[in-house]
Amino acid sequence: MKLTHNFSFLLLLLLVHMSSKHILASKDSSSYVVYFGAHSHVGEITEDAMDRVKETHYDFLGSFTGSRERATDAIFYSYTKHINGFAAHLDHDLAYEISKHPEVVSVFPNKALKLHTTRSWDFLGLEHNSYVPSSSIWRKARFGEDTIIANLDTGVWPESKSFRDEGLGPIPSRWKGICQNQKDATFHCNRKLIGARYFNKGYAAAVGHLNSSFDSPRDLDGHGSHTLSTAAGDFVPGVSIFGQGNGTAKGGSPRARVAAYKVCWPPVKGNECYDADVLAAFDAAIHDGADVISVSLGGEPTSFFNDSVAIGSFHAAKKRIVVVCSAGNSGPADSTVSNVAPWQITVGASTMDREFASNLVLGNGKHYKGQSLSSTALPHAKFYPIMASVNAKAKNASALDAQLCKLGSLDPIKTKGKILVCLRGQNGRVEKGRAVALGGGIGMVLENTYVTGNDLLADPHVLPATQLTSKDSFAVSRYISQTKKPIAHITPSRTDLGLKPAPVMASFSSKGPSIVAPQILKPDITAPGVSVIAAYTGAVSPTNEQFDPRRLLFNAISGTSMSCPHISGIAGLLKTRYPSWSPAAIRSAIMTTATIMDDIPGPIQNATNMKATPFSFGAGHVQPNLAVNPGLVYDLGIKDYLNFLCSLGYNASQISVFSGNNFTCSSPKISLVNLNYPSITVPNLTSSKVTVSRTVKNVGRPSMYTVKVNNPQGVYVAVKPTSLNFTKVGEQKTFKVILVKSKGNVAKGYVFGELVWSDKKHRVRSPIVVKL
Numbered sequence: 001m002k003l004t005h006n007f008s009f010l011l012l013l014l015l016v017h018m019s020s021k022h023i024l025a026s027k028d029s030s031s032y033v034v035y036f037g038a039h040s041h042v043g044e045i046t047e048d049a050m051d052r053v054k055e056t057h058y059d060f061l062g063s064f065t066g067s068r069e070r071a072t073d074a075i076f077y078s079y080t081k082h083i084n085g086f087a088a089h090l091d092h093d094l095a096y097e098i099s100k101h102p103e104v105v106s107v108f109p110n111k112a113l114k115l116h117t118t119r120s121w122d123f124l125g126l127e128h129n130s131y132v133p134s135s136s137i138w139r140k141a142r143f144g145e146d147t148i149i150a151n152l153d154t155g156v157w158p159e160s161k162s163f164r165d166e167g168l169g170p171i172p173s174r175w176k177g178i179c180q181n182q183k184d185a186t187f188h189c190n191r192k193l194i195g196a197r198y199f200n201k202g203y204a205a206a207v208g209h210l211n212s213s214f215d216s217p218r219d220l221d222g223h224g225s226h227t228l229s230t231a232a233g234d235f236v237p238g239v240s241i242f243g244q245g246n247g248t249a250k251g252g253s254p255r256a257r258v259a260a261y262k263v264c265w266p267p268v269k270g271n272e273c274y275d276a277d278v279l280a281a282f283d284a285a286i287h288d289g290a291d292v293i294s295v296s297l298g299g300e301p302t303s304f305f306n307d308s309v310a311i312g313s314f315h316a317a318k319k320r321i322v323v324v325c326s327a328g329n330s331g332p333a334d335s336t337v338s339n340v341a342p343w344q345i346t347v348g349a350s351t352m353d354r355e356f357a358s359n360l361v362l363g364n365g366k367h368y369k370g371q372s373l374s375s376t377a378l379p380h381a382k383f384y385p386i387m388a389s390v391n392a393k394a395k396n397a398s399a400l401d402a403q404l405c406k407l408g409s410l411d412p413i414k415t416k417g418k419i420l421v422c423l424r425g426q427n428g429r430v431e432k433g434r435a436v437a438l439g440g441g442i443g444m445v446l447e448n449t450y451v452t453g454n455d456l457l458a459d460p461h462v463l464p465a466t467q468l469t470s471k472d473s474f475a476v477s478r479y480i481s482q483t484k485k486p487i488a489h490i491t492p493s494r495t496d497l498g499l500k501p502a503p504v505m506a507s508f509s510s511k512g513p514s515i516v517a518p519q520i521l522k523p524d525i526t527a528p529g530v531s532v533i534a535a536y537t538g539a540v541s542p543t544n545e546q547f548d549p550r551r552l553l554f555n556a557i558s559g560t561s562m563s564c565p566h567i568s569g570i571a572g573l574l575k576t577r578y579p580s581w582s583p584a585a586i587r588s589a590i591m592t593t594a595t596i597m598d599d600i601p602g603p604i605q606n607a608t609n610m611k612a613t614p615f616s617f618g619a620g621h622v623q624p625n626l627a628v629n630p631g632l633v634y635d636l637g638i639k640d641y642l643n644f645l646c647s648l649g650y651n652a653s654q655i656s657v658f659s660g661n662n663f664t665c666s667s668p669k670i671s672l673v674n675l676n677y678p679s680i681t682v683p684n685l686t687s688s689k690v691t692v693s694r695t696v697k698n699v700g701r702p703s704m705y706t707v708k709v710n711n712p713q714g715v716y717v718a719v720k721p722t723s724l725n726f727t728k729v730g731e732q733k734t735f736k737v738i739l740v741k742s743k744g745n746v747a748k749g750y751v752f753g754e755l756v757w758s759d760k761k762h763r764v765r766s767p768i769v770v771k772l
Contacts, residue, residue: 038660112271144253162233202276252569282312328510349529370466416440447473529563594620631762
């Protein structure tokens with residue numbers, strides 16, 4: 001279904017759904033999460049207290065099953081620390097009955113989520129640029145040494161040099177975590193990697209019995225090591241990928257302590273991570289003492305009370321833990337963004353000013369620059385016949401399969417000794433090269449479609465290969481079709497720096513507007529997420545394909561999974577430098593100091609050379625050296641989020657249980673557009689005028705700020721007052737933003753502007769998004 005929703009109608013449906021606590025499930029669902037909200041533990045959470053919680057869960061379910069013994073057998077997780085609930089084997093009818101109980105906030109299926117990486121598939125670290133924090137500016141943060149960053153992912157490869165503990169002091173005394181290595185004696189933690197746990201009962205509930213190889217937090221996939229080292233990997237000199245990108249690898253908070261929570265496992269129907277395991281990991285990470293939780297996974301947008309990441313991150317926010325989430329890899333379609341709760345930091349993906357270039361040289365002398373990390377190269381300047389892969393179709397294969405270079409679709413007689421041009425999409429990019437190599441091909445050109453445009457990904461191909469933009473792909477196809485004996489050469493990979501334009505939004509990066517809460521602009525920010533070099537596992541090849549015998553301890557991967565930990569690392573530095581700041585203040589500092597300009601300079605573009613919008617990049621591309629000194633911040637607390645939920649249509653009893661205390665919604669309910677967010681979104685300017693309220697807090701020196709507004713097309717914006725005078729740190733001031741629709745015929749749809757407070761030293765920028 002195309003996501004071109006009428007948002008007022010969608011919101012109505014959402015409100016009806018939320019008030020009825022309807023179960024999102026199918027008849028064949030076999031495991032569910034039963035969520036009660038928050039615990040009422042007082043003081044330190046003891047083993048006895050957690051055991052008592054388990055007993056209440058058994059008693060509760062037993063009242064429905066007719067037997068406490070049946071209930072004990074059915075429950076495979078009890079969430080006993082901060083999140084109150086359990087996961088159990090239930091049939092649909094029983095789950096529905098439980099959902100009607102007044103103490104239950106929600107019941108939802110143990111759904112499968114997915115990691116937000118493109119791997120060598122399409123759709124569905126080391127850095128040379130200003131995106132890496134300057135050591136001088138961040139010296140006071142000691143690169144995050146006092147911060148603990150937890151990663152919910154595929155675990156960690158503890159032998160990686162990124163997780164060495166040289167020079168680190170004792171593990172912080174507040175840490176309560178463990179190194180769950182009882183069944184994997186080769187797995188070791190240290191003063192850097194201070195904790196590791198695994199959670200697989202939700203996965204097992206979906207796929208069946210698991211053997212003992214699953215009882216370890218070890219990363220057998222590479223994703224978890226990559227994301228965790230991007231967030232907080234130690235300094236590792238002399239890193240490269242097949243000789244490319246040589247330099248020193250480090251994470252955003254290179255001296256921070258790290259903990260791995262393995263919640264993702266071998267994919268089932270394309271998904272790796274299950275709700276029940278995600279909630280268990282959140283419950284543990286909060287209790288263990290994490291300061292930042294990095295989550296490079298997600299599912300389809302859904303009601304917050306049926307979303308394990310939203311639930312887990314809310315409970316983390318209650319403990320002032322920063323939760324950073326990836327936006328998803330379902331772009332470039334609109335309304336595909338996931339992880340849209342206002343208490344999360346949601347991150348899109350964009351390029352950096354480094355690329356791994358490999359040229360295609362045609363027989364007519366034309367050169368086309370592509371990208372590749374092939375580990376092999378063609379003989380110098382030697383040319384080979386080049387042909388469209390569809391013309392090498394095997395007898396029983398379809399033309400489309402041959403065009404996509406699927407395994408078994410190519411005729412070896414036609415393929416042998418040639419460079420084949422394969423279409424990007426559907427099957428793995430590296431798998432396409434494998435198909436060409438098995439057919440006797442000498443090289444591969446991967447051509448982009450119009451949708452992927454200029455979006456190039458450097459993959460560790462198994463044969464000489466390069467990927468071209470859609471424009472260059474068209475030119476190459478024209479040369480082949482118009483030339484009697486077309487020939488070509490692929491140059492070896494090389495590292496190019498200072499690329500312009502950069503950053504550019506990645507085509508895969510999921511976009512807003514949010515279909516759950518369109519009043520909140522998501523994603524919040526964008527960060528490098530294309531060809532990011534970071535630590536990897538020694539257990540699998542860089543392509544994750546079984547046919548590939550190569551092993552790398554560092555790898556280049558793309559996805560919002562890769563951009564998310566960039567922000568997690570920056571949040572860790574801010575947490576160390578400003579321990580009293582709330583998660584919302586940290587998010588505000590990151591957002592209001594971001595840039596919407598590339599290095600040409602010009603507006604940030606998308607992969608098809610069009611001007612990108614806040615639905616792609618949120619507030620813009622992160623600038624960590626400015627985030628350390630934002631001047632003003634837009635702050636929020638748990639009460640603000642609860643009032644937001646009230647206004648979104650959740651009932652008072654749900655919210656009271658959700659929050660863990662007797663909470664009364666403000667009366668009248670706050671307008672959804674008035675949540676004190678660093679961006680301003682009005683999803684339906686139906687009346688002639690809408691007034692939005694915001695409050696800023698001074699976190700810098702005394703100063704006078706004045707406002708400047710760039711009006712969205714067809715909208716006039718007035719701000720009252722136009723200046724704010726701050727005389728001390730922590731002082732707060734409120735202002736109003738009045739949005740008026742221009743007279744006359746105005747084009748329908750979303751329009752974009754900005755509001756900037758400046759004291760000539762700081763520039764505190766908020767995007768304005770309005771739907772006419």
